[in-house]
Structures are given as C-alpha cells and as structure tokens.
Amino acid sequence: MPVAEDLTAPVRERTLNPLTDGIGPSARAHEHRLLSAARPALPFLNWIGMFAKPLLKVPGLGWITADPLTARSVLNDPEHFTLLSEGGVGHLWAQILGDWVYDLFDGPGHYELRTKSRELFTEKSSFEFVERAWGSRIEDARRAFDAGEPIDLADLSRILVGQMVVTLLGMPAEDTDDAYREIFRTGEELAATALGTTADTVLPPEKIAKAREIVEKLTGHIDAAFETAPGTTIIGRCRDLGLSLQETKGLSTLLMVAGTETAASAMARTAALLYDTGQQHALIADPKLMENAVREALRVTSPAPIIGRSVLADLTIGKHTLTAGERIVVLTWTANNLAGEYRVDRDYIPQNRQLWFGAGRHLCLGGPLARAELTKIIELLVGDGRPFRVVSRRYGKRVLIPAYESLVVQKAV
Numbered sequence: 001m002p003v004a005e006d007l008t009a010p011v012r013e014r015t016l017n018p019l020t021d022g023i024g025p026s027a028r029a030h031e032h033r034l035l036s037a038a039r040p041a042l043p044f045l046n047w048i049g050m051f052a053k054p055l056l057k058v059p060g061l062g063w064i065t066a067d068p069l070t071a072r073s074v075l076n077d078p079e080h081f082t083l084l085s086e087g088g089v090g091h092l093w094a095q096i097l098g099d100w101v102y103d104l105f106d107g108p109g110h111y112e113l114r115t116k117s118r119e120l121f122t123e124k125s126s127f128e129f130v131e132r133a134w135g136s137r138i139e140d141a142r143r144a145f146d147a148g149e150p151i152d153l154a155d156l157s158r159i160l161v162g163q164m165v166v167t168l169l170g171m172p173a174e175d176t177d178d179a180y181r182e183i184f185r186t187g188e189e190l191a192a193t194a195l196g197t198t199a200d201t202v203l204p205p206e207k208i209a210k211a212r213e214i215v216e217k218l219t220g221h222i223d224a225a226f227e228t229a230p231g232t233t234i235i236g237r238c239r240d241l242g243l244s245l246q247e248t249k250g251l252s253t254l255l256m257v258a259g260t261e262t263a264a265s266a267m268a269r270t271a272a273l274l275y276d277t278g279q280q281h282a283l284i285a286d287p288k289l290m291e292n293a294v295r296e297a298l299r300v301t302s303p304a305p306i307i308g309r310s311v312l313a314d315l316t317i318g319k320h321t322l323t324a325g326e327r328i329v330v331l332t333w334t335a336n337n338l339a340g341e342y343r344v345d346r347d348y349i350p351q352n353r354q355l356w357f358g359a360g361r362h363l364c365l366g367g368p369l370a371r372a373e374l375t376k377i378i379e380l381l382v383g384d385g386r387p388f389r390v391v392s393r394r395y396g397k398r399v400l401i402p403a404y405e406s407l408v409v410q411k412a413v
C-alpha cells in the first residue's frame with residue numbers, strides 16, 4: 001500500500017525541506033532515489049540548495065540559487081547572464097552545430113526565431129499533435145490497461161515520445177514500437193553529450209564527432225523535405241512561418257534534445273506520484289482537477305532539475321557580487337519542491353509561476369505540448385474512474401534527465 005497523504009487536510013503552507021518533508025513520505029523516497037540513480041550529485045546539490053536563498057557559492061561549481069524570484073531574475077536578465085559562454089547549453093551546442101548557434105540560440109537570431117515560432121505550440125495545436133501522433137497507440141494501451149493488463153509506463157512513454165518526434169519532424173520511420181524506441185534512444189544519446197558538463201561545457205573532439213553524427217541522423221532528412229513538407233509537420237510550419245532551412249534544422253535539434261527525455265520523465269513520474277501520494281483518489285473524485293494535477297506533476301518532478309548560465313557582466317544580488325565569467329546554476333527542482341507536496345487541490349503558485357519550464361527568453365517552447373502529453377497520460381491512468389497501482393519500478397542510472405527505466409502499473413483490483 002502506498003503511504004497516502006491525508007486528503008481531507010487543507011494544503012499546508014509552511015517551510016518544507018524537499019528531501020525530508022516535501023512530497024509525501026513514499027513519493028519523497030522514490031523521487032530521492034530516482035535523482036540519485038540519475039546523477040549521484042543531484043540530491044546533494046538539492047540539499048545544499050536549501051541554503052541557496054537567494055544565492056550560495058559552491059567551490060568548483062559556482063553560484064547556485066533555489067529561490068524562485070532570484071531564479072527568474074537571472075533567467076530574465078540577458079544583460080548579465082548568457083547560455084552561450086562556457087557553462088551554458090548554447091556553448092555546448094555551438095561546438096556541435098557550428099558558430100551560427102550563437103546567433104540563433106541567444107543572439108538577435110534567437111529573438112527572431114522565438115517570434116516566428118511563437119505559434120508553433122498553442123494549447124489547441126498541442127492537443128491536435130497528441131491526437132495525431134498517439135491516437136491509435138494510446139487507445140490500444142488504454143484498452144489493455146482498462147482490461148487489467150500491466151503496462152510499463154516508462155517504456156510506453158519512450159515509445160510515445162519517439163512517435164511524437166516522428167510526427168513533428170515528419171521523419172521517415174517504420175510504424176513500430178521498436179522503431180520509436182530507437183528514435184528516443186538516439187535523442188537520449190544526443191542529450192547524453194551534455195552529461196558531466198554541470199561544471200564544464202568544453203567537449204572533447206570525439207564527443208563532438210559523435211554528436212554531429214547523431215544530429216545528421218535525426219535532421220538529415222530535412223534538407224530534402226523542407227520545400228514540400230506539409231503544414232501539419234513542424235518542418236512545414238517552420239517554413240510557412242518564414243524560418244530558413246538552417247533555422248528549421250537548428251530548432252528541430254533543439255526540440256529533440258529539449259522535448260524528449262523531459263517529457264518521458266514527466267509521464268512515468270506523474271504516474272508514480274499519483275499513486276505514491278494517493279492523490280489519484282482525489283483526482284478520480286473530482287476530474288475537474290486535471291489541470292492542477294498536470295501543473296503539480298510538472299512542479300514536483302521538475303524534469304529539468306537544473307538550468308545553467310554564465311555571468312556576462314558583474315552584478316550584485318543581495319549581499320553577493322557575481323563576477324563576469326563565473327557560473328550560476330538555477331536549482332529548479334529544489335525551488336519548485338520547497339513550495340510543498342504534490343496536491344491536486346493546490347492552486348497555481350504565483351511565486352513559482354512555471355519555473356519547471358524555465359523563464360525569460362528561453363522559456364520552454366514546448367510547454368503546451370508537454371501539458372497536452374501529460375493530460376493524455378493521466379487520462380489513460382484514471383480516465384475510467386478506477387485507481388491503479390504501481391507493480392514494480394526501476395530507476396534510470398546515469399541519465400541526464402532523472403527518469404524511471406521501468407514503471408509497471410496495473411489497474412487496482
């Protein structure tokens with residue numbers, strides 16, 4: 001039996017320790033183990049992050065913050081912080097994709113790209129993408145699940161995300177689970193290039209060569225498809241929105257890297273949270289809480305647990321002076337979990353906004369898509385009004401984005 005929260009108690013607002021007091025005893029223990037399995041340093045970073053309000057300097061790592069307001073002010077301040085210099089994700093990608101990334105990822109080209117791609121993922125188009133990409137596959141899974149068959153939700157999430165990539169990018173691929181698993185794995189491999197770069201973003205030549213090979217495998221088809229891709233794919237929409245071929249390939253790479261592991265991680269962890277906290281019962285009792293259930297799952301799982309930037313120009317925050325060239329890591333997981341345990345009756349938290357999607361000019365482009373995907377997964381789990389249980393689970397080891405390797409769920413009898 002999961003250790004259930006007292007569902008009748010009002011949401012408590014108090015200072016919480018995310019490692020010992022945050023998200024319900026069972027849920028907390030599993031999340032903690034999941035983070036440790038992915039990256040052994042993460043729980044330590046999260047723990048020390050509790051003292052990083054507003055900021056703390058950690059030797060060998062740089063500045064860290066777990067304060068939502070400081071985090072947002074950092075992410076909203078391109079005058080003083082960048083992701084392009086050493087320490088930021090842009091610096092990683094420039095080594096792989098080429099110097100044009102500097103313009104497209106954070107320079108004037110980025111502003112133009114974001115302006116043009118603003119309409120790429122709206123609430124409406126995202127739900128349509130989910131229907132089109134997952135339609136029959138998720139219906140099959142739902143029929144089997146409702147009939148009492150166990151499903152490995154972590155595996156299914158990877159298949160569905162692979163299928164989403166194929167649909168969005170119009171990639172040539174076989175319509176089989178194995179083909180979609182392989183696409184997911186390739187995206188994961190690309191993202192793994194960034195593993196071990198929390199403190200240093202200079203890549204060795206062999207990593208660069210490997211990553212270039214993968215990018216070509218994933219986006220090579222765009223050269224030929226660009227002119228004729230239908231407007232229902234991201235390639236066609238990018239072209240129709242006025243993006244160049246290079247911008248479209250760059251954005252597609254970004255989508256692969258930013259929107260695959262994060263989304264799959266959120267899906268299985270949401271299922272685990274709903275079960276471990278007992279909150280699935282509250283949701284079944286009041287399905288109107290779906291939007292909260294999704295938002296809370298994103299907050300508590302915060303699949304991108306850290307966001308790195310480097311300091312461009314000296315500035316003072318509180319009593320701390322940050323110097324150009326130093327690094328800063330925003331601890332999104334800690335900042336979001338300090339706000340409290342997973343509750344489907346919790347309202348939007350104005351202070352945190354949607355820090356799990358970042359903030360400012362790099363705010364996640366795929367937020368509406370991630371929400372639509374999670375909604376569909378929760379519908380699969382409890383849409384028939386009956387609870388489910390977690391039969392077994394295995395945490396992913398040494399992965400960039402903390403995630404379940406396997407999470408087998410089944411309808412409770």
Ligand code: HEM
Pocket residue numbers: 083089105114254255256258259260262263266298302303304307308355356357358359361362363364365366367369370
């Ligand atoms: C639960 C799922 C997701 C989470 C937690 C998440 C989180 C984030 C975060 C924190 C950032 C900001 C990174 C930074 O500032 O350095 C980001 C950026 C981005 N995300 Fe997501 N993401 C998710 C899903 C998706 C999906 C499904 C897509 C699209 C298919 C996507 C596309 C992007 C893109 C393109 C960016 C870069 C935006 C830019 O630099 O302007 N993400 N995401």
